[in-house]
Amino acid sequence: MIYSTIETIPGKEITEIVGVVTGNVVQAKHIGRDIMAGLKSIVGGEIRGYTEMLAEARNIAIQRLVENAELLDADAVVGIRFTTSTIMDGSSEIMVFGTAVKLGVK
Template sequence: MIYSTTETIPGKEITEILGVVTGNVVQSKHIGRDIMASLKSIIGGEIRGYTEMLTEARDIAVQRLIENANQKGADAVVGIRFTTSAIMDGSCELMVFGTAVKLRTNA
């Protein structure tokens, strides 16, 4: 599955728009990560536990986007965007969305 933040795919022609597709995950904090984050806030620097948590959440959301696009019979998803929002104290949602399309390869 091709997916891109651009509105087009080089060398491909969009022949049909199949609609909006999404993928999301709600991720909560982990007590171990919170302890390390508290310590890091004292000395400064990257909080790798949170970076890893958000990377994992992004990967899950993208996989769900691809599954949703496959269900629609898409060849690609264009114009993808990521967004986050707080759900409740200690958890957030990471969502990815875009437009599922059919492609024709230019000869």
């Protein structure tokens, strides 16, 4: 499955728009990560535990987006965008959305 933040796929023609597809995940903080983050905030710098957690959440959201596009028999998803929101204290949602399309050769 091809997915892209741009509105086209180079060398391909969009022959049909199948629909909007999404993928999301709600990720909660881990107490161990919170303790390390608190210590890191004193000295500054990257909080690697959170960076890794968010990277994993993005990958899960993309995987779910692709699965939803495959259910629609799409060839690609174009114009994907990411959004985040706080669900409750200590947890966040990462959502990815885009347009599922069918492709042909130019």
